[in-house]
Amino acid sequence: MIQKPKGTADILPGQVEIWQYIESTAREILHNYRFFEIRTPMFESFELFSRGVGETTDVITKEMYDFYDKGDRHIALKPEGTAPIARAFVENKLYAPEEVKPYKVYYMGPMFRYERPQSGRQRQFNQLGVEVFGGENAATDVETIALAIDILQALGVSNYKLVINSLGSEESRQTYRQALIDYLEPYYDQLSEDSQTRLHQNPLRVLDSKDPKDIEIVEGAPSILDALSEDSKERFQLVQELLTRLKIPFEIDANMVRGLDYYQETIFEIMTDAKDFGAQSTIVGGGNYDGLVNELSDGKQSVPGFGFAIGIERLILLMQAQGVDLPESHPLDVYVVNFGEEASKYATQITQRVRHAGFSCDRDFFDRKAKKQFKEADKLGADLVITIGDQEITDNQIQVKNMSSGKQESFSFEDLTADFSKIYEKMK
Numbered sequence: 001m002i003q004k005p006k007g008t009a010d011i012l013p014g015q016v017e018i019w020q021y022i023e024s025t026a027r028e029i030l031h032n033y034r035f036f037e038i039r040t041p042m043f044e045s046f047e048l049f050s051r052g053v054g055e056t057t058d059v060i061t062k063e064m065y066d067f068y069d070k071g072d073r074h075i076a077l078k079p080e081g082t083a084p085i086a087r088a089f090v091e092n093k094l095y096a097p098e099e100v101k102p103y104k105v106y107y108m109g110p111m112f113r114y115e116r117p118q119s120g121r122q123r124q125f126n127q128l129g130v131e132v133f134g135g136e137n138a139a140t141d142v143e144t145i146a147l148a149i150d151i152l153q154a155l156g157v158s159n160y161k162l163v164i165n166s167l168g169s170e171e172s173r174q175t176y177r178q179a180l181i182d183y184l185e186p187y188y189d190q191l192s193e194d195s196q197t198r199l200h201q202n203p204l205r206v207l208d209s210k211d212p213k214d215i216e217i218v219e220g221a222p223s224i225l226d227a228l229s230e231d232s233k234e235r236f237q238l239v240q241e242l243l244t245r246l247k248i249p250f251e252i253d254a255n256m257v258r259g260l261d262y263y264q265e266t267i268f269e270i271m272t273d274a275k276d277f278g279a280q281s282t283i284v285g286g287g288n289y290d291g292l293v294n295e296l297s298d299g300k301q302s303v304p305g306f307g308f309a310i311g312i313e314r315l316i317l318l319m320q321a322q323g324v325d326l327p328e329s330h331p332l333d334v335y336v337v338n339f340g341e342e343a344s345k346y347a348t349q350i351t352q353r354v355r356h357a358g359f360s361c362d363r364d365f366f367d368r369k370a371k372k373q374f375k376e377a378d379k380l381g382a383d384l385v386i387t388i389g390d391q392e393i394t395d396n397q398i399q400v401k402n403m404s405s406g407k408q409e410s411f412s413f414e415d416l417t418a419d420f421s422k423i424y425e426k427m428k
């Protein structure tokens with residue numbers, strides 16, 4: 001039997017409702033913040049990610065789903081949304097003077113990373129992300145962080161914490177990078193294997209190693225916050241001040257770095273401290289990427305960027321762990337119980353008319369016993385049940401029953417199929 005690939009999931013009816021609820025709740029908030037949806041291809045050139053996300057990141061070195069297509073192009077399924085959207089921003093000249101500024105977009109959809117699957121970590125997973133181009137200052141950082149929090153709150157999620165840090169500008173990061181290497185080198189032999197590899201390739205990643213020995217060594221490392229330029233310090237101060245004004249609690253973690261190389265200045269993560277949530281506790285990750293558009297436009301455009309992505313699978317795990325209530329979805333207005341060949345034909349007509357009048361409607365197809373059909377109507381939560389058999393056809397008196405009040409009335413076939421909303425009103 002063929003099974004789905006490792007690290008993927010089928011989202012079945014009964015489960016998909018929570019996805020739709022998240023999507024519609026988020027869309028409403030996003031539109032209030034004046035973000036508009038963007039959709040980019042599922043696959044891109046591999047080079048977009050190696051240049052955009054960073055040659056030495058795990059995402060590029062270990063986790064890409066890449067292949068050569070029949071035209072020998074090096075293609076990759078997208079592991080994340082920011083680089084593709086920055087590419088679309090440059091390619092479609094969305095920086096042009098006549099475009100809205102800042103340019104604010106959101107996206108929802110699958111991303112692909114060849115990771116070791118576990119709860120909250122898949123090879124095909126979904127993100128709800130936003131990107132702001134041309135926002136320029138700390139107010140954009142804070143507004144966007146506040147948006148992430150508004151979405152979580154609207155979904156009823158609690159028990160999360162916001163953690164922020166600043167990576168400073170490209171230049172100050174280079175200086176800090178060297179200071180960090182100088183500090184870590186004497187400990188080389190004691191570092192974990194991963195951190196040894198990262199030491200010269202991507203030393204900042206050593207800071208957020210989960211290895212206990214690495215953590216101990218890192219404790220004495222110089223802080224990135226001390227290496228910030230005056231401008232970056234000011235910006236980070238302002239971010240903190242604005243968060244405080246909005247009464248958004250936060251923690252600063254100077255060792256937090258993100259797994260993708262395009263970040264500068266303000267970065268943030270929202271994680272849960274809910275117990276039993278396992279290792280995959282980061283629900284939202286994001287930050288500032290002022291150099292990305294420059295990189296992808298070959299130095300021709302310099303537009304700052306800020307964004308985040310929420311991992312939807314992790315969000316759902318959290319919502320379920322916290323027992324968040326979902327509104328009832330897709331209620332059934334009408335069920336048509338029918339007996340016999342002739343009644344089945346009438347049922348086809350009635351069902352279609354009811355649907356065309358704007359009500360959700362279903363029917364029995366299997367000529368089941370009355371009890372079974374009513375049981376089914378009950379299971380589906382039908383408001384009204386229409387019953388039709390040979391007798392009803394002969395008398396032209398078709399029965400309609402309100403399932404919760406028990407109220408019953410009969411109508412002619414003509415009345416039932418003329419304007420069902422009148423009947424629905426009468427029977428409610």
Ligand code: HAM
Nearest residue numbers: 080082120121122125282283284285286307308309311
């Ligand atoms: P990221 O931190 O790599 O950032 O991913 C964001 C979120 O996606 C994570 O916090 C997590 O919830 C979810 N996620 C990542 N990998 C997996 C996985 N294998 N399985 C399940 N969930 C996963 C980005 O992707 C950036 N593009 C975010 C961003 C947008 N930064 C600026 N703009």
